[in-house]
Amino acid sequence: MKQNDLKDFSVLMAALEEMFSDVPISRERVGLYFNLLKDLEMECVREGVIKVLMTRRYHNLPKPAEIRDAALGAIEDRALLAWNEVISRSWGSDIPEFEDPTVNEVIKKAFGGWTAFMNENHPGDRRHFIDCYRIYRREKEMKQLMTLKIKLLEK
Secondary structure, eight states: OOGGGHHHHHHHHHHHHHHHOSSOOOHHHHHHHHHHHTTSOHHHHHHHHHHHHHHOOOSSOOOHHHHHHHHHOOHHHHHHHHHHHHHHHTTSSSOOOOSSHHHHHHHHHHHSSHHHHHHOOOTTHHHHHHHHHHHHHHHHHHHHHHHHHHHHHHO
């Protein structure tokens, strides 16, 4: 999201407040949620909030992680979808470049690159890919959170 998306994001937060909160959401909380989700596209966040509004059963305000999971799918779901994409792209002769940088990282670090991945097929490759995807993805998210934490502490 971009800074000019804050107004649209505030509307989404108002919808969450209406459904899940008995007290008004502070501007500070809206800003915190915005900062925790700003790496996502606005449309993606909108879809996540709508999904939460339609499926959530609890009366408390959902945390940013829940909105993120609704928007992107849980890491486990994304890992499985990434594996399926890798397998579907393995039929071509070109070395693919995946849009998700975590996929490229897993192929390179966990399998030694695309050529090695293609030449060595082991029964545990799927599980290994999914486990590594989850680890690398969480590592990236933790780095983002630490950067955000430092920025918040500087204010």
